Amino acid sequence: MPITAPLAIVLIVASFIGAANSATYVLGMLTSGGGMNPSKKLRGFWGIAQGAVTIMLILVGGTTALKTLQTASIAAAFPVMLVMCYSIYKALSEESV
Known part of the structure; x- marks a missing residue:
């Protein structure tokens, strides 16, 4: 147990990064028009923007805001998942063996 907890934290941080x-x-x-190598300034801007939004969510609403955002994400993704399931079913039913 003393080794697994710090190791889990390191793995979670690496995953988030x-x-x-x-x-x-x-x-x-x-935002660079589809270029495969966006500038470092542009990537830095988006990194700072993502961090700022995350910090604001945590400071303003705490875990309640994050829970609400999580619920909204799941609710918004549900119709997309239904369409994807139908598409996979349709493609597999048309597949000849």
Whole structure:
């Protein structure tokens, strides 16, 4: 137990850092007109913007705001998931064996 808790924290932090890095890269690509190598200034801007929004959510609403955001994300993704499930079903039913 004394080793697993710090190791879990390190892995969670690494996961968040990787996800944030990917998100800033994709946002940079989208805002630079689809360029595969967005500038570091643009990626830095998106990183700071994401961090600022996160800090504001935590300071203003605490865990309640984060829970509300999580619920809204799930509710918004549900119709998309239904369409994806239908599309997969349709594609698999058309597949010839």
